[in-house]
Amino acid sequence: MINEKIQNVLSRLEKDIDYENSHRDEVPSEKRLNCISKNIGTFYNIMLKSIHAKNILEIGMSVGYSGLWFADAIMSNTQYGKIITIDREQFKIDSATQNFEEAGVSSLIKIKKGEARKILHEIKEEFGENxxxxxxIDADKESYIEYFDLCLPLVRKGGIIGADNILLPERFNEMMKDYLSHVRSNPNVQSVTVPIDNGEEVTIKL
Ligand SMILES: C[S@@+](CC[C@H](N)C(=O)[O-])C[C@H]1O[C@@H](n2cnc3c(N)ncnc32)[C@H](O)[C@@H]1O
Structure with a gap:
């Protein structure tokens, strides 16, 4: 079961997401939310409960839809977990802040505003490795390989790196092919594509 307050905000956001998906041409690209699907949110929620995740980092927050799925898992795992989530767009930060407040999860989520690359270096200083x-990973697709290399030291052994848009939209396919060959050539991880909706690459650090 999903926490009731979180579920209410997820359901409201799903209406906006459905509208965006069915009226793509009416929503200017810079205003699009580009959130994960409900299926993918459920998939990660189950996975995070299963690995008893406490500390989560997200690159590409948008309005906090995926973050709410993560927050629900953390709340069912521990009283002491946290999510650090990164975005550079102020209007998305404003909206996510409200959504997190309404869902009652603000105290466990820290939003970092700015360029993901720079913030990832700061996070390494602040939290250390593992x-x-x-x-x-769900921000600019051309940087996925760089984000993966910055994130691998930050995740613990047995921890997971997830990456969205592995299968769709098609315009990202070439970049995702490069991402997959980069990840899968690393002997310190094991990785598989889960073909739900836009497709997730799920990678465990060995
Ligand atoms: C696909 S959306 C994230 C969706 C969110 N994970 C969800 O499912 O609810 C990508 C977000 O990454 C942000 N973004 C893209 N490139 C970025 C960068 N280089 N640094 C920081 N944020 C970035 C965008 O502003 C956008 O809100």
Whole structure:
């Protein structure tokens, strides 16, 4: 079961997401939320409960839809977990802040505003290596390989790096092919594509 207050906000956001998906041409690209699907949210929620995740890092927050799925898992795992989530767009930060407040999860989520690359370096200084149980990569697709290399030291052994948009939209396919060959050539991880909706690459640090 999902926490009731979180579920209410997820359901409200799903209406906006459905509208965006069915009226793609009416929503200017810079205003799109581009959130994960409900299926993918459920998938990660189950996975995070299963690995008892406490500390989560997200690259690409948007309005906090995926973050709410992660927050629900953390709350069912521990009283002491946290999510660090990164975005550079102020209107998305404003909206996510409200959504997190309404869902009652603000105290466990720290939003970092700015360029993900720079913030990832700061996070390494602040939290050190092997700190996170789960890292979700869902920002600019051309930087996925760089994000993966910055994130691998940050995730603990047995922790997971998830990456969205492995299968769709098609315009990202070439970049995702490069991401997969980069990840899968690393002997310190094991990795598989889970073909739900836009497709997730799920990578465990060995
Ligand atoms: C696909 S959306 C994230 C969706 C969110 N994970 C969800 O499912 O609810 C990508 C987000 O990454 C942010 N972003 C893209 N490139 C970025 C960068 N280089 N640094 C920081 N944020 C970035 C965008 O502003 C956008 O809100």
């Amino acid at each position: 700190y996170f149980d789960f890292i979700f």
